[in-house]
Amino acid sequence: MDTLILSRIQFGANISFHILFPTITIALGWVLLFFKLRFRWTGDAKWMQAYRFWVKVFALSFAMGVVSGITMSFQFGTNWPGFMETVGNIAGPLLAYEVMTAFFLEAVFLGIMLFGASRVPDWLHTTATFLVAFGTTMSAFWILVLNSWMHTPAGFEMRDGVAFATDWWAIIFNPSMPYRLVHMLIASGLTCAFLIAGLSAFRWLWGDRSEGVRATLAFGASLGAVLIPVQILVGDMHGLNTLEHQPQKVAAMEGNWETGPNVPLLLFAIPDEDARENRFEIGIPNGASLILKHKADGVVPGLNDFVTEDGEVLHPPVSKVFYSFRVMIGTGVAMLFLSWAAVALMLRRHPEGGRRGVEGLPKPVLWAFVAMAFSGWLATLAGWYTTEIGRQPWLVEGVLMTRDAVADVPAPLVLGTLITYLVVYAALILAYVSVLFYLARKAAKGESLPERATPGSGAAEVQLLQPGE
Amino acid sequence: MELFGDPAVWLPFTFAALMGLSILIYVVLDGFDLGVGVLFPFAEPAERDRMIASIGPFWDANETWLVLAIGILLVAFPSAHGAILTALYLPVAVMLIGLILRGVAFEFRAKAPLTQKRAWDGAFYAGSLMTSLAQGFMLGLYIMGLEQSWATYGFAILTAVFLTVGYSFIGATWLILKTESALQRKAVDWAKGGIWGLVLGLGAISAASPLVSPRIFDKWFSMPEFLYLAPFPILSGLLVLGLWRGLQRLPAEGDKGAWQPFAGSIALFTLAFLGLAYSFYPYVVPEKLTIYEAASAPESLIIILVGTCFVLPAILAYTALAYVIFRGKATELSYD
Numbered sequence: 007m008d009t010l011i012l013s014r015i016q017f018g019a020n021i022s023f024h025i026l027f028p029t030i031t032i033a034l035g036w037v038l039l040f041f042k043l044r045f046r047w048t049g050d051a052k053w054m055q056a057y058r059f060w061v062k063v064f065a066l067s068f069a070m071g072v073v074s075g076i077t078m079s080f081q082f083g084t085n086w087p088g089f090m091e092t093v094g095n096i097a098g099p100l101l102a103y104e105v106m107t108a109f110f111l112e113a114v115f116l117g118i119m120l121f122g123a124s125r126v127p128d129w130l131h132t133t134a135t136f137l138v139a140f141g142t143t144m145s146a147f148w149i150l151v152l153n154s155w156m157h158t159p160a161g162f163e164m165r166d167g168v169a170f171a172t173d174w175w176a177i178i179f180n181p182s183m184p185y186r187l188v189h190m191l192i193a194s195g196l197t198c199a200f201l202i203a204g205l206s207a208f209r210w211l212w213g214d215r216s217e218g219v220r221a222t223l224a225f226g227a228s229l230g231a232v233l234i235p236v237q238i239l240v241g242d243m244h245g246l247n248t249l250e251h252q253p254q255k256v257a258a259m260e261g262n263w264e265t266g267p268n269v270p271l272l273l274f275a276i277p278d279e280d281a282r283e284n285r286f287e288i289g290i291p292n293g294a295s296l297i298l299k300h301k302a303d304g305v306v307p308g309l310n311d312f313v314t315e316d317g318e319v320l321h322p323p324v325s326k327v328f329y330s331f332r333v334m335i336g337t338g339v340a341m342l343f344l345s346w347a348a349v350a351l352m353l354r355r356h357p358e359g360g361r362r363g364v365e366g367l368p369k370p371v372l373w374a375f376v377a378m379a380f381s382g383w384l385a386t387l388a389g390w391y392t393t394e395i396g397r398q399p400w401l402v403e404g405v406l407m408t409r410d411a412v413a414d415v416p417a418p419l420v421l422g423t424l425i426t427y428l429v430v431y432a433a434l435i436l437a438y439v440s441v442l443f444y445l446a447r448k449a450a451k452g453e454s455l456p457e458r459a460t461p462g463s464g465a466a467e468v469q470l471l472q473p474g475e
Numbered sequence: 476m477e478l479f480g481d482p483a484v485w486l487p488f489t490f491a492a493l494m495g496l497s498i499l500i501y502v503v504l505d506g507f508d509l510g511v512g513v514l515f516p517f518a519e520p521a522e523r524d525r526m527i528a529s530i531g532p533f534w535d536a537n538e539t540w541l542v543l544a545i546g547i548l549l550v551a552f553p554s555a556h557g558a559i560l561t562a563l564y565l566p567v568a569v570m571l572i573g574l575i576l577r578g579v580a581f582e583f584r585a586k587a588p589l590t591q592k593r594a595w596d597g598a599f600y601a602g603s604l605m606t607s608l609a610q611g612f613m614l615g616l617y618i619m620g621l622e623q624s625w626a627t628y629g630f631a632i633l634t635a636v637f638l639t640v641g642y643s644f645i646g647a648t649w650l651i652l653k654t655e656s657a658l659q660r661k662a663v664d665w666a667k668g669g670i671w672g673l674v675l676g677l678g679a680i681s682a683a684s685p686l687v688s689p690r691i692f693d694k695w696f697s698m699p700e701f702l703y704l705a706p707f708p709i710l711s712g713l714l715v716l717g718l719w720r721g722l723q724r725l726p727a728e729g730d731k732g733a734w735q736p737f738a739g740s741i742a743l744f745t746l747a748f749l750g751l752a753y754s755f756y757p758y759v760v761p762e763k764l765t766i767y768e769a770a771s772a773p774e775s776l777i778i779i780l781v782g783t784c785f786v787l788p789a790i791l792a793y794t795a796l797a798y799v800i801f802r803g804k805a806t807e808l809s810y811d
Binding site for chain 1: 553559565779787
């Protein structure tokens with residue numbers, strides 16, 4: 007393997023590992039603010055129980071996100087110097103604004119949010135919680151602006167092979183940004199919803215009947231049920247936007263080789279990139295035409311349009327995009343079934359009056375939630391693979407090829423560091439998931455959760471369990 | 476924006492100054508929390524919790540200064556970013572893995588089952604050590620003009636050790652400020668044991684950088700510059716002496732002067748940094764690329780600068796707020 011493919015795998019591995027944690031924290035920050043405000047308004051201790059459990063998950067996830075994010079700011083230079091040399095004038099300010107408006111905000115106020123509750127007035131602690139949530143969302147905003155610009159560049163001109171900004175408004179609000187940003191934020195909401203529901207179901211199955219776990223189980227399932235249809239709609243709009251700006255990516259997602267009308271929606275196929283055709287196709291007639299053009303004889307672009315006359319392939323690798331897209335859709339459909347089934351079960355009337363609520367969830371549904379606790383990760387990664395591999399062979403669509411940006415570092419060196427990263431990442435994911443379930447088991451057994459340090463923080467606890475004023 | 480003269484001149488200078496400021500703040504702030512990590516094996520398990528508590532609310536924001544510094548290098552001097560980081564590929568990877576390990580160990584040691592706590596303590600120490608050594612190695616290689624040979628590696632290994640000891644020194648002075656009784660007395664001993672690393676490190680760098688580059692030699696040892704610059708070594712020497720004498724008197728009655736060693740080490744780091752900055756200016760890649768050649772387009776730098784003028788004071792203000800809120804001796808940390 008050469009330096010190019012190894013560097014791509016390395017960056018892909020880093021960014022995949024990284025995105026797992028922001029995907030949780032972006033939404034979880036707002037959820038924590040919600041728990042805290044509910045507690046202030048209702049005085050119901052269950053919301054403080056929920057806050058105290060989930061703030062631990064937040065702190066752990068946040069740390070994982072921070073350290074894996076630092077890696078990437080270095081790898082732009084170590085592995086992809088051509089990126090900043092070519093589009094640094096545009097990417098630079100966007101990254102700078104991310105650091106300045108988001109990173110410091112979240113990092114500083116995280117300290118106050120986690121450890122400051124007994125040292126600052128409650129309103130300041132609530133403000134800190136808000137600023138952390140706001141900071142993570144700002145961070146998502148800037149990085150998705152840059153990412154979207156790499157897919158649909160606008161507001162610039164090329165001079166001597168270097169991009170210069172001409173219109174910052176057009177750069178920031180580039181054509182795919184609104185769709186991508188909303189799609190990602192909802193993905194974060196869904197990841198968080200299913201994680202909350204999954205761990206809460208796990209605690210329930212371990213015999214935890216506390217008010218806190220009832221609240222979070224119902225909250226997670228309901229949040230999932232509300233967000234998933236919105237996500238399907240937004241995802242469809244995002245797809246149509248991609249069709250307009252990156253038709254070759256949509257062609258790969260659909261596994262469609264020839265441009266033409268009445269294109270089927272392939273449920274399954276094995277794309278053969280050498281023969282340039284699919285094998286074992288199972289499809290719904292006219293499906294792709296209907297989804298993409300909203301009529302049965304709508305013309306859908308095909309991959310063969312993106313091969314130059316001298317045979318250079320300018321479309322992405324087909325099977326990776328094709329399968330990733332189906333994994334994302336499949337996970338989304340499973341999320342839809344499970345969350346709607348759960349909400350329907352919870353809304354059933356109890357013979358003695360009232361709704362059944364969490365008690366109405368049978369064991370298989372609870373186990374399904376446990377199994378899908380990390381389904382948001384799967385869908386998010388599959389979605390990112392679809393869109394990022396779908397951008398190949400371009401690094402910046404139409405501006406810079408990936409192969410032209412890679413560093414001239416010896417392949418063995420890249421391979422060596424890649425293996426080290428992979429080992430560390432695998433160990434950390436294992437540790438992360440097992441600690442989350444460990445915390446859930448401890449909470450279910452009613453044991454106090456391990457605090458950071460020596461005991462003796464009782465005073466602060468009692469004080470905090472009083473309602474707001 | 477012609478107000479200040481040619482933007483292709485003052486903008487790169489401004490950004491070089493901002494980057495320098497970020498690096499300096501990073502070295503001081505993350506220096507002390509990395510140092511605390513490096514000192515971990517010398518402490519009893521019970522004391523480790525208190526050491527962690529002393530850096531808990533700060534370490535994340537401290538590391539963000541590294542992201543800002545590398546971010547400015549990336550956005551203001553993109554070609555230098557590529558040239559420097561590809562030359563430092565391996566130490567950067569070691570540092571990143573170190574940063575990952577220590578950052579997550581920080582959380583895991585408090586949340587994983589108690590039986591795993593020692594292992595995570597080990598990861599925290601190993602990560603802190605890897606990060607410090609890698610940064611010192613990079614510093615050494617940078618001073619050697621990013622040349623790759625056994626001789627430059629040898630020098631880089633020396634600076635790696637000295638910077639690590641230097642970090643553990645500033646970490647110890649932080650602990651003197653933030654802790655009490657037995658742990659504080661230990662910290663005083665650690666600081667006494669670590670000050671030599673700082674002295675040798677400063678000495679080695681001061682001696683080596685003029686020898687490597689005739690240009691740097693001329694900047695320091697020609698008249699009248701030599702006279703103007705004389706306060707640098709003199710002040711540094713006085714600071715070292717003051718630190719040494721101050722440490723003999725600690726811990727004192729009523730915790731008097733517990734802040735002095737930390738303040739002294741900040742001053743010493745600052746002087747050393749200013750000296751280095753003076754030596755290397757105007758180069759960002761030593762002897763190869765100046766800040767003026769490497770700078771991004773003025774229209775891109777302006778848009779960052781405008782934001783910086785608003786945001787940087789706010790960052791400094793709320794960073795100061797965090798240090799005020801968590802002032803005083805470190806107490807147990809708990810999530811509230």
